[in-house]
Amino acid sequence: MSGMKAVILCGGQGTRLLEETEFKPKPMVPIGGMPIVWHIMKTYAHYGVTDFVLCLGYKGEMIKEYFLHQELMSHDVTVSLKKGKRIVHEGKGDVEDWDVTLADTGLHAMTGARVKRVEQYIGEDDFMLTYGDGLADLNIAKLLEHHRKMDTVATLTGSTPQSRFGLIKTDGRGMVTDFIEKPKMYDERVNGGFYAMKKKFFDYVEDDDSCVLETKPLATLAKQGQLSMYRHDGFWHCMDTYRDYMDLNAIWDSGKDPWKVWK
Numbered sequence: 001m002s003g004m005k006a007v008i009l010c011g012g013q014g015t016r017l018l019e020e021t022e023f024k025p026k027p028m029v030p031i032g033g034m035p036i037v038w039h040i041m042k043t044y045a046h047y048g049v050t051d052f053v054l055c056l057g058y059k060g061e062m063i064k065e066y067f068l069h070q071e072l073m074s075h076d077v078t079v080s081l082k083k084g085k086r087i088v089h090e091g092k093g094d095v096e097d098w099d100v101t102l103a104d105t106g107l108h109a110m111t112g113a114r115v116k117r118v119e120q121y122i123g124e125d126d127f128m129l130t131y132g133d134g135l136a137d138l139n140i141a142k143l144l145e146h147h148r149k150m151d152t153v154a155t156l157t158g159s160t161p162q163s164r165f166g167l168i169k170t171d172g173r174g175m176v177t178d179f180i181e182k183p184k185m186y187d188e189r190v191n192g193g194f195y196a197m198k199k200k201f202f203d204y205v206e207d208d209d210s211c212v213l214e215t216k217p218l219a220t221l222a223k224q225g226q227l228s229m230y231r232h233d234g235f236w237h238c239m240d241t242y243r244d245y246m247d248l249n250a251i252w253d254s255g256k257d258p259w260k261v262w263k
Contacts, residue, residue, distance in 0.1 A: 004051065004144075005121070006044045006128040009213075010037060011057020011105055011114050014133070019242045025059040027132030028066065029245060032252035035066065036239055037132045039259065041098065046262040047140035049128060050098045053121045055105040055114035064102050070095055112211030119202045129195040135248065135259040136236040138194055143230050147196035150228035154201050154221055158229040159192030159236035189229070192236050235259055 014026035021029065027037035041052060056063055074095045101121050105114040115129065126144065138157060147155035191214070204217040211217070221227035235258035239245055251257055 003124050004049050004126065004128065005053055005124065006041075006049050006051070006130065007053045007055065007115060007118055007122070008037060008040060008130055008132050009111055009114055010054045010063055010132040011060065011107075011109060012111075012132075013058045016241050017239070017245060020245060021058075024062055025057075025132075026239070027054075028059075028062055029133075029239065031135075031239075031245075031248050032257075036135065036248075037063070039135055040130060040132065041096075042262050043136070043138065043259060044128065044140055045096065045098065049140060050096075052098060053101045053103060053118045054132075055103055055118055057105055057107050057109060057114065060102070060104060067100050067102060106209060109209045110211055111213035112205040112215075112217050113207060113209050115213060116202060116205040116207045116211065122199055122202075125199050127197055127199065129197055131193045131238075133240065134193045134236070134238045136192060136194065136232065137234045137258040137261055138192070138232055138236075140194075143194060143232075144196050146230045147228070152198075152221070152228040153204070153224075153226040154195055154197045154218070155228045155230055156218070157192035157194040157232045157236075158189035159232045161188065161190050161236065189231075192232055193238070194232075196230075 008027070010025060010027040012026060014021035014029075017026060017029065020026070028035045030036070031039055037054070044050070044052070054063060101118075103118050103121065105117040109117070111131075126147070128140070128144075136157075136159065143155065143157060201217070201221075204220055205211055205213065218227060237244065237248060237251075237259075239248055
């Protein structure tokens with residue numbers, strides 16, 4: 001996938017996660033000590049997509065600082081105070097081999113407007129798009145293959161969410177026989193937020209703060225028969241609330257983190 005770019009929406013305020021987002025943008029909320037956006041980028045990089053465009057908004061300066069300081073924070077450092085505080089990097093640091101474009105797309109812009117405002121950075125006919133708050137063990141290569149096979153302007157990922165409530169199994173007498181904790185809802189599909197798109201998609205979004213990706217642009221594509229779906233039956237979890245944040249960290253701490261495809 002050399003040359004393929006992944007656009008990540010990183011500008012929202014995350015008001016339902018105020019315990020964390022009051023002080024940092026949602027993509028910087030940590031899972032296992034690393035920002036959730038890093039986990040998302042690691043998934044793409046596993047499939048050879050290492051060129052990213054981050055659409056910044058709320059507290060975007062914190063995301064810029066994080067990536068600008070990656071080399072510094074990953075190396076041993078010597079500070080020469082007598083020579084103008086010159087910093088010398090020593091040894092080898094563990095820095096990702098990524099190209100990251102950090103684009104200011106407006107404080108109050110909706111998702112569609114943010115995508116439109118990074119059009120200049122997309123060179124290939126196809127590109128990836130996702131949100132900065134969702135994790136999945138998604139096979140990016142198969143998503144792209146399906147997108148090209150369907151030959152639509154856009155392809156979204158249809159994921160199977162977990163119910164927040166357990167199910168009760170009973171026998172014919174009305175006696176409880178089993179509990180199923182947070183079952184997967186295989187008969188339902190939600191937009192998992194991982195897209196593959198042709199560059200033509202930019203014709204469907206507007207450079208207007210009110211343009212929402214999920215309403216008019218995608219609805220128009222659906223009516224035109226230009227929106228396909230890739231079925232993803234594996235792990236998918238969005239970090240929308242503080243409970244989601246706690247759940248994802250608990251999964252990481254358990255060592256059974258299905259989205260860590262880069263193992």
